[in-house]
Structures are given as C-alpha cells and as structure tokens.
Amino acid sequence: MEVKPKIAISSCLVGQEVRFDGGHKHFRYATESLATYFDFVPLCPEVAIGLGIPRPTIRLIKGENDTTEAVSNADRTIRYTEALSAYGRKTAPALHEVSGYILKKDSPSCGMARVKVYQNNDGPPDRTGVGIYANEIMSAHPNLPIEEEGRLNDTRLRENFLERVFLYHRWLQLMEGGVDSNALVKFHTVQKFAILAHDEPAYRELGRIVAGVSTSDIEARCMDYISLLMRAMKVLTTPKKHANVLMHIMGFFKESLAAEDKAELLRLIDAHREGLVPVIVPITLVNYFRKRHPSAYIDGQTYLEPHPPELMLRNML
Numbered sequence: 001m002e003v004k005p006k007i008a009i010s011s012c013l014v015g016q017e018v019r020f021d022g023g024h025k026h027f028r029y030a031t032e033s034l035a036t037y038f039d040f041v042p043l044c045p046e047v048a049i050g051l052g053i054p055r056p057t058i059r060l061i062k063g064e065n066d067t068t069e070a071v072s073n074a075d076r077t078i079r080y081t082e083a084l085s086a087y088g089r090k091t092a093p094a095l096h097e098v099s100g101y102i103l104k105k106d107s108p109s110c111g112m113a114r115v116k117v118y119q120n121n122d123g124p125p126d127r128t129g130v131g132i133y134a135n136e137i138m139s140a141h142p143n144l145p146i147e148e149e150g151r152l153n154d155t156r157l158r159e160n161f162l163e164r165v166f167l168y169h170r171w172l173q174l175m176e177g178g179v180d181s182n183a184l185v186k187f188h189t190v191q192k193f194a195i196l197a198h199d200e201p202a203y204r205e206l207g208r209i210v211a212g213v214s215t216s217d218i219e220a221r222c223m224d225y226i227s228l229l230m231r232a233m234k235v236l237t238t239p240k241k242h243a244n245v246l247m248h249i250m251g252f253f254k255e256s257l258a259a260e261d262k263a264e265l266l267r268l269i270d271a272h273r274e275g276l277v278p279v280i281v282p283i284t285l286v287n288y289f290r291k292r293h294p295s296a297y298i299d300g301q302t303y304l305e306p307h308p309p310e311l312m313l314r315n316m317l
C-alpha cells in the first residue's frame with residue numbers, strides 16, 4: 001500500500017505527557033506494532049482548549065434536561081462542556097483524511113462509551129457517559145472506525161478494528177480519485193467475501209445498492225453504500241462464518257484441486273469451525289492453492305489478506 005493510512009489517537013496513548021497529572025498512558029501496541037503501517041495524528045482536546053499540565057481532573061455530571069456536563073473536580077462551577085464540544089466540531093472536518101481513531105478509554109473528554117457520569121455532584125456514578133469531545137467526533141464521522149485502546153487488547157476487536165481501518169482507507173482513496181459506477185462495482189466486487197464473513201444480510205443489501213447504481217445517483221448511492229458497509233464490517237466474524245466463506249472460495253478451486261488437496265482443505269475448514277485451529281490455518285492453505293491455480297476473482301478478494309500478515313491478527317481467531 002503506497003500511502004500509509006492515518007490514524008488519529010489520543011495524545012496520551014502515544015506517550016505524550018499531557019494528562020492531568022503530567023503523565024501519559026502509553027499504548028505500546030500502537031507505537032511498537034502499528035506504527036510501521038500507520039501514521040498517527042495525536043490529539044489532546046483538554047490541552048487544545050487551553051488547560052494546563054498538570055491540571056485539576058474533570059468529571060461528567062448529569063446536567064439540566066438530561067444533558068451531560070464536563071466540570072472541574074476542583075471547582076464544580078467551572079464547566080468545560082462547550083469548549084470541548086467546540087473543539088470537537090472544529091477538529092472534525094480536519095479528520096476527513098484519517099482512516100481510524102484510537103481513543104483513551106474512561107476519559108470524560110476522549111472516552112467513546114461507558115464513561116462515569118455522576119448523577120449529582122457526590123452521588124455514585126453510572127457508566128453511561130461518552131466523552132464530550134469524542135461525542136462530537138463520532139457524530140461528525142459515523143463511518144469512521146473508532147475504538148478505545150482498552151478494547152484493542154481483545155484479539156477479536158483488534159482484528160475487526162484494523163480490518164475496518166484498512167477498508168476505510170481504501171474507500172477514502174477511491175473517493176479521492178472520483179468515483180463512477182464502474183469503480184464502485186469494482187470496489188464492491190473485491191470486498192464480497194470479506195463482507196460475507198461479517199454480515200450476510202448486509203452483503204445481499206450492499207449487492208442491491210451497487211446493482212442499482214447509475215451516474216445520476218452515484219453520490220447518494222455511495223453514501224448509502226459506505227454507511228451500510230461500515231456497519232456490516234463491525235459485526236464480528238465467527239468460525240462458522242469463516243468456514244462458510246472458505247467453502248465458497250473452495251468452490252472456485254474444486255475442479256483444479258486433486259482429491260487429497262480438497263480433502264485437506266475441507267479438514268482444516270472443519271477444524272477451524274470446531275475451534276481447533278485459528279482461521280489463518282485454512283486461509284494459508286487457500287493462499288497456497290490460489291498461487292498454483294490463479295483465479296482473477298479470488299486473487300483480488302480482500303478477505304484473503306485484509307491487513308498485513310506481519311500483524312498476525314488472524315493467528316488467534
């Protein structure tokens with residue numbers, strides 16, 4: 001891939017000492033494993049709105065009319081809600097080039113979900129909040145893959161997030177070059193098995209969107225397409241879904257494979273379905289067979305290599 005995808009990230013996660021206590025929350029997986037494949041765009045909303053380092057902490061509280069307010073813990077009459085929202089609204093348009101965002105969990109500014117919200121100033125909190133800045137970014141970019149660093153320690157969520165980031169990057173590149181109906185059909189064709197591995201109903205609906213596209217409604221169709229595609233790709237894959245896709249792919253080889261090769265591939269697909277081997281095992285065999293029996297349709301499928309193999313994202317699935 002010529003242009004590295006850009007990922008926006010909470011500054012404290014790349015080791016910048018911007019937290020309230022002058023520290024950081026270095027997320028080493030990002031800087032040590034992902035940095036080879038992505039350019040990071042670090043952003044700290046609290047520093048950007050002029051808060052110092054160190055500074056009093058912020059908490060979310062329930063405001064009037066069920067609103068959520070960000071207040072200073074040192075002086076609860078000091079509110080940062082509008083400043084953080086305004087910074088989010090100002091930053092959002094500049095993020096049209098990023099393909100993903102990694103946010104700091106639990107932060108009243110950056111947290112994407114389950115942030116503590118205090119019902120009154122001293123009552124017990126519940127975990128229903130969204131960081132004020134993060135909320136603006138997520139509203140402005142509903143299709144952008146966004147995750148918190150904590151969730152990225154889960155191998156399934158990590159693989160899912162990075163698959164979506166690479167996919168969204170390809171979409172941004174497609175949009176940059178100007179899209180016509182042929183380009184959209186081509187884009188969709190190579191994603192087919194990848195989509196099928198996530199969400200079969202969406203796979204069928206996306207096919208209908210692409211089939212009905214015409215020059216006059218290309219923009220509206222693209223919006224429908226990418227919004228459904230990104231929602232579909234958020235649905236997690238399972239061994240059963242992978243086995244289904246791999247059986248489809250095997251159908252393309254079945255005439256050219258020797259009986260024992262076919263039997264071995266079937267055995268590995270079944271072993272994955274039963275949870276005995278990770279999905280990378282049958283996929284490796286498929287990749288070997290497709291080199292011996294090239295098929296333009298199969299070779300182009302992003303399903304077979306949705307992210308760099310060196311990241312080893314499928315080794316634990």
Ligand code: SF4
Binds near residue numbers: 011018020045046
């Ligand atoms: S969580 Fe967000 S606001 Fe807090 S230090 Fe990190 S980047 Fe800054």
